[in-house]
Amino acid sequence: MKVLIRSPRDLAAGLIFFTIGVLWMIAATRYRIGQATAMGPGYFPLAVASVLAVLGAGSVVRAFRFVDREPFGRWPIAALICVLGGVVAFALLLESVGLIAASGAVVLLCCWSRLRTRPIETAILTLALIALVSGIFVFGLGLPVDLVVER
Numbered sequence: 001m002k003v004l005i006r007s008p009r010d011l012a013a014g015l016i017f018f019t020i021g022v023l024w025m026i027a028a029t030r031y032r033i034g035q036a037t038a039m040g041p042g043y044f045p046l047a048v049a050s051v052l053a054v055l056g057a058g059s060v061v062r063a064f065r066f067v068d069r070e071p072f073g074r075w076p077i078a079a080l081i082c083v084l085g086g087v088v089a090f091a092l093l094l095e096s097v098g099l100i101a102a103s104g105a106v107v108l109l110c111c112w113s114r115l116r117t118r119p120i121e122t123a124i125l126t127l128a129l130i131a132l133v134s135g136i137f138v139f140g141l142g143l144p145v146d147l148v149v150e151r
Contacts, residue, residue, distance in 0.1 A: 006065040014059030021053025079113065086110040098148040099138065103130045 005011055028049055031042030086109035093102040107126045108115060115122045137143045 002067045004065045004067060005063060007063045010059050011063035014056045014061075014063060017056030018053050018060060019056070021049045021051075021056055024049035025053060082109050082112045094145070096149060098146045099134060100130055100147050103133045 025046055028042040028046035031045070032040035033042045033046060034040030036043075086106040089109055090102045090106040093105055104126055107129050108122070111122050111125065134147060138145055138147060
């Protein structure tokens with residue numbers, strides 16, 4: 001991907017605004033800033049300088065033109081649905097069946113296409129991630145989550 005300067009004037013103006021904004025932000029920190037409800041003498045200069053720096057950065061970015069961009073391909077709708085389904089399944093299964101089954105469900109749903117082509121690799125990955133999640137959240141952090149819900 002090539003980057004070309006579309007407008008040298010926008011680039012120069014943006015760099016000037018950005019530099020002035022950053023310098024005034026540094027200068028404004030010498031005063032007490034305070035909070036939004038109790039503003040100090042440096043609050044307003046810091047806010048104005050921040051806006052100036054952001055506008056300058058925007059002008060600098062706008063001065064460039066990116067060529068030879070690769071267009072987005074087709075969206076993998078099935079993969080997005082599987083990942084979203086995995087998150088929903090985890091949320092619904094966590095309290096009813098426990099962390100082990102919920103973690104297994106999320107990994108299997110997120111790896112659905114790989115499950116059909118490489119089932120042994122997916123099973124090993126699922127077991128490893130269940131062990132990792134259980135180790136971190138239950139044993140490491142001590143969260144009160146049931147590994148298995150007994151009926």
